[in-house]
Ligand code: 4AD
């Protein structure tokens with residue numbers, strides 16, 4: 001494998017010869033030499049190359065502009081410049097690919113909104129390079145968290161015939177031609193199929209066989225929510241645990257968030273410092289607090305009381321039995337608790353059919369974990385494991401018995417109490433980076449009216 005800049009920068013002592021392959025961020029000329037700021041994307045830091053004006057390769061310098069890709073051979077030496085340990089005294093230089101003055105990333109300080117229009121080039125900026133290095137580290141940490149606890153990774157289907165959330169916000173998958181009337185049974189799968197909104201239902205089948213499992217994959221929602229927290233295609237982490245009740249579920253969710261925050265703090269220090277300086281000045285202190293302070297838990301009914309007593313005039317009125325709006329969630333997390341908080345036991349009428357009914361007959365064993373700045377980052381529940389209760393709830397919500405027969409079978413044969421949750425991976429990334437728009441933590445974002453690339 002070729003050596004990356006991140007490996008070169010980890011060198012303990014000077015080296016007579018190294019090779020750097022990367023892109024030129026900036027070039028500065030003085031009388032006797034030129035300075036090239038080189039990056040290869042493997043780490044936050046770059047490496048300064050010093051090219052002596054007397055070298056034969058110096059004649060290439062006029063053709064080297066911002067964005068040019070180069071291969072540089074030279075000696076790794078202690079840098080006299082402040083803020084950097086190493087620099088490379090260039091011996092030889094090759095241009096791999098030129099970039100002319102039309103290269104859009106000439107200067108720093110482009111807005112994220114502009115950079116969204118060049119999503120194919122923005123990973124080369126400090127901000128997006130950092131976001132996507134963190135995204136990769138966090139994805140690996142997600143697997144580590146569950147694998148260290150003995151969970152099995154299950155690959156649930158992307159194409160499905162069941163609507164897990166029952167909200168009908170699904171993208172249809174079909175080979176039928178538009179404007180040619182055909183019956184669903186003549187379609188590719190012989191029935192209507194969709195992109196999955198959640199791997200939960202299939203995850204439950206595996207939890208009721210392997211015990212503790214998780215899925216981590218893309219999910220799709222055709223909801224017309226043009227907000228900074230909603231994407232039509234996003235990744236979800238969904239653990240499902242046999243024999244867990246709601247409280248064990250909440251404990252795991254809290255541990256999960258803490259573990260990932262800890263991973264961010266210890267594995268991405270350069271990116272964290274950058275985000276704290278240029279994206280959100282309260283980031284490090286907020287993440288540190290997340291590790292130091294226990295998460296709070298408040299029942300939905302208590303939360304409604306708190307909101308009513310707050311004296312706030314919310315845009316959406318607070319009424320027991322209605323869903324909590326973002327403004328309510330943010331009040332609870334940012335002002336009341338000033339940290340992560342889990343709200344649990346929601347009204348039955350606003351939640352999907354699979355949630356376990358509580359003895360009070362009006363609430364279900366649901367939970368949402370809210371964090372400051374974002375609101376809901378996790379939604380989960382204990383599942384209804386009692387056959388009669390489940391079928392009653394399904395009938396009440398008008399679900400097709402045939403489609404969900406397999407799901408009901410899980411209650412017919414060796415049913416066990418079980419619970420799980422879904423963590424929005426992008427919302428987690430927003431929380432650990434301070435980036436405030438979901439479009440900026442997705443490589444190529446899909447939102448209503450927007451799917452280039
Ligand atoms: O609350 P949700 O809809 O829950 C489920 O889908 C359950 N089946 C999960 C489970 O119990 N296994 O979604 C879970 C999380 C939300 O808390 C949020 O973080 C994220 O997924 N999410 C979205 N993220 C980005 N864009 C969207 N449109 C999202 N919708 C949900």
Ligand code: MG
Pocket residue numbers: 368376378379
């Ligand atoms: Mg939810």
